[in-house]
Amino acid sequence: MKLMSGNSNRSLAQGIAAHLDLPLTRADVRRFADNEVFVTIDENVRGEDVFVIQSTSFPANDNLMELLISIDALARASARRITAVMPYFGYARQDRKTGGRTPISAKLVANLITRAGADRVLTMDLHAGQIQGFFDIPTDNLLALPVLAQDVRQHYPKPSDLMIVSPDVGGVVRVRTLADRLGSEIAIVDKRRPRAGESEVMNIVGDVEGRRCILFDDIVDSGGTLVNAAQALIDRGASEVSAYISHGVLSGPAVERVTNSVLNELVITDSIEQPQAVKDCPKIRTVGVAALIGEAIRRISNEESVSKLFD
CATH class of the missing domain: 3.40.50.2020 (Rossmann fold)
Incomplete structure (x- = not known):
């Protein structure tokens, strides 16, 4: 198992890594001069079970692109399984049409994450539980x-x-x-x-x-x-x-x-x-919530029940 972090919430990622007694994967997530996101993974992840920790909070679009590009980089590096760990899922409040000619952006973001190459999603307290159904991959919604x-x-x-x-x-x-x-x-x-x-x-x-x-x-x-x-x-x-x-x-x-x-x-x-x-x-x-998310990651990696955390 490997843990990778974007730039949205490094302190939480470090807390999760400390709970699991694992180092964060060496990676460079940075910007070009025109603000394009560029990701380099600086260690071998071939055949690994990789968890990418990234909240899509403000700036939501930048952090979302970091997540998508990180997933793509891992998929092209032959990671065995990629889990998008999103403690906060941005765009969740746009989960339905609120009027004529309006989008359902939560579904669009779910599609983007899936098409980028994620195999499963781990998030926490979705604004609406039915958003789990927007993903065509396994999705765990933790409760704080x-x-x-x-x-x-x-x-x-x-x-x-x-x-x-x-x-x-x-x-x-x-x-x-x-x-x-x-x-x-x-x-x-x-x-x-x-x-x-x-x-x-x-x-x-x-x-x-x-x-x-x-x-x-x-x-x-x-x-x-x-x-x-x-x-x-x-x-x-x-x-x-x-x-x-x-x-x-x-x-x-x-x-x-x-x-x-x-x-x-x-x-x-x-x-x-x-x-x-x-x-x-x-x-x-x-x-x-580092311990809560860390324990969920451990259970997913070991193919154990996540729902028992809330019994």
């Missing part, structure tokens, strides 16, 4: 839930006193899974989205009066929805509000919004490499 649930237990001694809140109706199943694991109750924020990137809270389903609330979701991007939901919970009488989110995209004014919000803290995983502004924000905390 066990890692986040353990962090909740460490920081909230009585999880049964918590109210786990979905920031929209679509996330109810995800929230119910966490609440059942913790023995907590759930609430739902009913909102409408007048346009992309904007949301308006309409109602809170559930009694949050005097409760410690945890918003739980898969992605925080600009932070508008999260901050509005937190404010609505406080307005309905919640004693405090925190948020646990799998992928911290945190684009644009997100850090400023979180800093100035009523949120006690925002907890994210390290599926995306964060800029210094996020690392310096006192309200944002990161938990690691």
Whole structure:
């Protein structure tokens, strides 16, 4: 087995390598003067089971091209099996037509990865589970839930006193899974989205009066929805509000919004490499998923069950 990393999240790749006690494969992933991506693999990978670790986060297109070209280089170097390890799968929110003459970009990206030469995909907390069906190759979708649930237990001694809140109706199943694991109750924020990137809270389903609330979701991007939901919970009488989110995209004014919000803290995983502004924000905390992804890689390489990680 060999591990290879692109440039999108080197620190996570190094954490996975440390967990597996394997060095990262020597490779040069760089740019030509015109910004074309060029990949050179500096050691023999013929007949190897290779895992390419690359989140397709910002800059999404550059990181996606790094992944595709790395896969092509490995295929042409006669790697036995190539697994695209994508802790964060960019374009996942474009999983359906939202209007006339619009694309389904998640399917396009799945096709590109398959045609580039990947034999299987390993990702985490897809925005929509059915995206697994967009791939014509085996796809494992890991859940960050066990890692986040353990962090909740460490920081909230009585999880049964918590109210786990979905920031929209679509996330109810995800929230119910966490609440059942913790023995907590759930609430739902009913909102409408007048346009992309904007949301308006309409109602809170559930009694949050005097409760410690945890918003739980898969992605925080600009932070508008999260901050509005937190404010609505406080307005309905919640004693405090925190948020646990799998992928911290945190684009644009997100850090400023979180800093100035009523949120006690925002907890994210390290599926995306964060800029210094996020690392310096006192309200944002990161938990690691290197051990989770590393164990999944080990199980795939040894032909063992991955789903047992979540039993």
